[in-house]
Amino acid sequence: MSEWKEVKLGGIANVQTGPFGSQLHNEDYKVTGIPIVTVEHLGNKRFTKQNLPFVSDEDCIRLGKYSMHTGDIIFSRVGAVDRCSYVTSEENGWLFSGRCLRVRCNEDINSEWLYYFFCLDSTKQNIRSIAVGATMPSINTNILSNDVIVRIPCIESQRRIAAILSSLDAKIENNNKVNAKLEEIAQNLFKEWFVDFGPFKDGKFVDSELGPIPEGWRVGTLSDIGSIVGGSTPSKSHPEYYTSEGIAWLTPKDLSNTGVKFTSKGEIDITEAGYNSTSTKLMPKGSVLFSSRAPIGYLTIAKNEICTNQGFKSVVPTFAGTGFIYYLLKQLTPEIENRAVGTTFKEASGSLMSSLNVIIPDKKVLDRFEILIKSLFDKQELLETESFKLSTLRDTLLPKLMSGEIEV
Numbered sequence: 396m397s398e399w400k401e402v403k404l405g406g407i408a409n410v411q412t413g414p415f416g417s418q419l420h421n422e423d424y425k426v427t428g429i430p431i432v433t434v435e436h437l438g439n440k441r442f443t444k445q446n447l448p449f450v451s452d453e454d455c456i457r458l459g460k461y462s463m464h465t466g467d468i469i470f471s472r473v474g475a476v477d478r479c480s481y482v483t484s485e486e487n488g489w490l491f492s493g494r495c496l497r498v499r500c501n502e503d504i505n506s507e508w509l510y511y512f513f514c515l516d517s518t519k520q521n522i523r524s525i526a527v528g529a530t531m532p533s534i535n536t537n538i539l540s541n542d543v544i545v546r547i548p549c550i551e552s553q554r555r556i557a558a559i560l561s562s563l564d565a566k567i568e569n570n571n572k573v574n575a576k577l578e579e580i581a582q583n584l585f586k587e588w589f590v591d592f593g594p595f596k597d598g599k600f601v602d603s604e605l606g607p608i609p610e611g612w613r614v615g616t617l618s619d620i621g622s623i624v625g626g627s628t629p630s631k632s633h634p635e636y637y638t639s640e641g642i643a644w645l646t647p648k649d650l651s652n653t654g655v656k657f658t659s660k661g662e663i664d665i666t667e668a669g670y671n672s673t674s675t676k677l678m679p680k681g682s683v684l685f686s687s688r689a690p691i692g693y694l695t696i697a698k699n700e701i702c703t704n705q706g707f708k709s710v711v712p713t714f715a716g717t718g719f720i721y722y723l724l725k726q727l728t729p730e731i732e733n734r735a736v737g738t739t740f741k742e743a744s745g746s747l748m749s750s751l752n753v754i755i756p757d758k759k760v761l762d763r764f765e766i767l768i769k770s771l772f773d774k775q776e777l778l779e780t781e782s783f784k785l786s787t788l789r790d791t792l793l794p795k796l797m798s799g800e801i802e803v
Contacts, residue, residue: 398549399799405540407547408500408509412472412536413493414461424448429455432463433492434471437480440510440564442469455490461497463489466506468498468513473533476526477519481510496539508553511560512545515797548799555803556796563789570778570785578656581771585722588764589756604752611757617727618749620715621683624676625745626703629669636669642677643701644670647686650693655783657776658684659698675702681717684709685724688742691735692728696721698776708748715761718768727751 404410424431428449436442450458463469467482469491479498482489491497500506512518525542526532547553587593592600592609599610608614617623626645629636641664649661670677677700678684684701686693687708696717703709710720730751735741756764795801 398552399546401544401546403541404498404543404545407504407545408498410536410539411461411497411499413491413495413497414458415493418458419450419454419493423450423454425451428452429488429490430486431490431492432469432480432486432495434474434478434494437469437471437478437495440481441483441568442480442486450490455488458490461490463487463491463497464499466500468500468506468510470496470498470534470539472496472535473531476532476534477513477522479510479513481507496534496536498539503550504547505550505553505557507557507561508547509545511557511793512797515794517794518543546798552803559796559803560789560793563785563792567782567785567789570782574656574775574778577771577775581718581768582722582725584764584767584771585719585726588760589719589723589754590726595760603754605754608754609756612760613755614752615755616749617710617723617751617753620753620755621710621712621720623745623749624678624682624707624709624711625674626705626707626709627673627675628704629665629672633669633672636666636672638664638666640664641666642670643699644675645684645695645701645703645707647689647693647704647706650686650695655779656694656696657698657772657779658695658701660701665702670702675704677702678709678711682709682711683717683720683724685748687731687744687748688735688737689740691732691741691743694721694724696772708743708745710748714755714758716765716768718765718772719756719761723753727753 426449428451430447431450432442432447436444436447455462463482463486465482465484465487468479469482470476471478472494498509500509522534522539522543523532525538526534527538548556588595595609600607601610603614605614643660644663644665645658645661650658652662678697680697680699682697682701684695684697684703684707686706688706710724712720715723731743731747732741734747735743792801796803
């Protein structure tokens with residue numbers, strides 16, 4: 396413990412703000428070129444790569460002061476000021492925008508260890524507290540450099556701590572990559588069978604209101620292949636309706652926080668009294684839970700019995716199976732959004748969901764598809780479960796390692 400010391404962040408790292416607006420204009424952005432990350436691309440350690448803007452090679456050279464090197468840490472300068480991502484070799488040479496700050500460590504500091512220091516709840520809370528601005532919190536180079544105090548161990552301890560935590564993150568990231576590939580395979584299988592009709596092209600087709608379909612198939616409604624189930628919320632004025640261990644209950648907000656494909660419960664459960672006080676209904680494992688408002692289109696599959704609030708119109712499989720209904724709802728989401736109504740926010744009603752026209756394949760075809768898709772789903776669920784356990788372990792170890800409570 397005597398090896399630990401406290402220093403200002405500015406004493407162990409250089410903090411650089413992004414380019415001013417006068418240095419980079421909208422017309423400077425290109426379709427291809429050198430990527431430039433902004434606040435929207437800051438993810439959980441890694442950057443998200445969707446909708447990245449680009450600049451030309453010439454502008455990249457001109458703005459070289461704002462390039463990212465492997466080991467840099469990029470912060471949100473405004474808004475969620477405690478958000479940051481870690482630069483890997485994949486992003487080396489990219490630029491960061493004026494809405495970001497770059498932290499570049501001195502040579503005697505392990506940059507990955509410093510990233511995990513910024514992941515501590517206590518550090519995040521401190522950064523939020525020293526931010527300026529009531530409407531839109533913001534930080535700057537001076538605030539980060541002088542008002543953030545870092546308690547650091549020796550460099551060898553930094554490396555060992557970073558190695559433990561990064562190995563867990565690396566395994567989680569690898570699981571996510573495998574799951575993304577499995578998802579691509581599953582979606583392509585659905586498209587090949589039920590959109591392009593690939594396995595059935597040599598057979599006879601008949602006309603329908605949704606176009607030519609294989610003979611023996613028909614056009615029906617979503618309610619023909621599954622039961623549409625809504626949800627409800629127990630009164631918040633009755634705290635006895637809520638508990639940490641009770642009946643699994645889900646809200647759309649729960650899915651916005653996790654983004655998982657398979658769900659066992661939300662942030663909070665409801666009691667039997669809470670359940671009996673509302674019209675919400677328990678649905679079986681394999682039900683497809685679809686958020687019908689705020690926003691429309693979150694999708695997850697029940698890992699066990701679960702009920703929801705009124706923000707869902709879920710589908711309990713009857714004629715078709717979980718896999719078919721899951722990808723069918725993905726396909727139907729744009730239509731559902733277009734037909735949803737509402738003044739404050741759009742909502743898809745139960746009657747809208749029930750009346751959606753869908754192509755209903757032959758039962759034997761549906762059963763064959765479920766057998767194939769189940770093997771993919773089982774692998775995905777297993778990897779999601781493993782990643783959850785790893786992230787829980789990482790979050791448990793993080794404060795203990797970073798405080799010296801656990802020595803390595």
